[in-house]
Amino acid sequence: MNLRQIEAFRAVMVAGTVTQAGAMLHISQPAVSRLIGDLERAIRFTLFDRRRGRLVPTTEGKSLFREVEKAFVGMDHIADAAQAIGALRRGHLSIVAIPILAHGFLPHIIAEFLKRYPDVSIHLETVQSTPTVVEWIASQQYDLGLGVLPVEDPAITARPFSRRKALCILPAGHRLASKPAVHAADLEGEYFISMQKGSVFRFRVDDMFEKAGVRRKLRVETSTRQAACDMVAAGIGIAIVGPLFARDVTERHVILRPLEPAIFLEHGVLFPAFNPPSLVTERFAELIVKYTDRHFPNDR
Incomplete structure (x- = not known):
């Protein structure tokens, strides 16, 4: 028994005919009939009675369908969750930053980000120094950090976003x-x-x-x-x-x-080197770069 056989069985139960089941699964009518036959041989009981060219569910077939539906409801929920995550309709982002970025800079970016992705929740922590940001990101206590560059730590990946004069x-x-x-x-x-x-x-x-x-x-x-x-x-x-x-x-x-x-001061987004950023984290980091380019272009 395999998943494709179960999908064919469910399609016939839902659509009512083998022809419509084939259309649902984008396969031919003979392919559906073959999958149903393979499933019946695997489970060793009949799922449908063949009456005048039609498939009529047996009592056992109806019982199995109820169990299959329970599983597919769970699969649909997983699919919906995967789609929501991919579209950033849910998620959480934790940020740690030095005060100059947490107070005078990040609020504008967070506001713009939440307009695009209103269902994402954000936690922002402020610390007094870049070494503390580095420590907390390296230990993976936060998803993303903002601090002063350069940062020389093998546990940190840094992405510069601003180089300007004091x-x-x-x-x-x-x-x-x-x-x-x-x-x-x-x-x-x-x-x-x-x-x-x-x-x-x-x-x-x-x-x-x-x-x-x-x-x-x-x-x-x-x-x-x-x-x-x-x-x-x-x-x-x-x-x-x-x-x-x-x-x-x-x-x-x-x-x-x-x-x-x-006095040039360079700021960067910091990530844990050994933990790839989530989609939420990556989108936020991209917005930091775009926002900075718009409002705070680099000095030369």
Whole structure:
């Protein structure tokens, strides 16, 4: 007994004739009759009585059909589930990201993604550093991570999506606001709001000032770009922030200026290297790249 024989039996029961059963299965009438005969020999009882060229179900045939229908209902459910999964009408996505991406960047992408796939559920976790993102993705606690590149870990596959210059944030009315770009030397002796130690970005900013021989007055240290921006708006000092955050600071009564020498910051989508991404994960990652290309094209 095999599945094709069961399909032929069910088709005859549903369609009522061998001819219509053949049309349902896209096979010839003799092929259907042969499958029914093979099935009867395999199970050793008669499924149909042959009356004047018609197949009339026997009592045993009707009993078997009831059991077959139960199985096919389950198969139909599996088929519907497979179609729903393939069309992203269901699914779950877990994301872990650093604050600059979780707060000022990802909400727009999540909103666009859910317009396309409203039945997918999303969990977003924010952590303070890229090394933590790497750790959680490598251990497969999350489907997808967003952090600062480069990431050199054999357990991680990284897909870059943005390479842009950092920006200097000035309070409204600051003496440097009239300049088209702010140079490191311009910040000599200025009160400075710095990101917390230990981040890749903090290291690059400190390295730039050290190489330029510029001494700043480190007034406040914070772990989030939002806090740095708010403190600049309050007149506490000047800050340098990553590029993606700039879209969310334009209404906070601050002024953005390019920084020289430039500090490039590259961001990427991180996946577990040994676990292929799901369709949901892949579609979301593709949207990140497309959204970034539209709104935050790479600097040169």
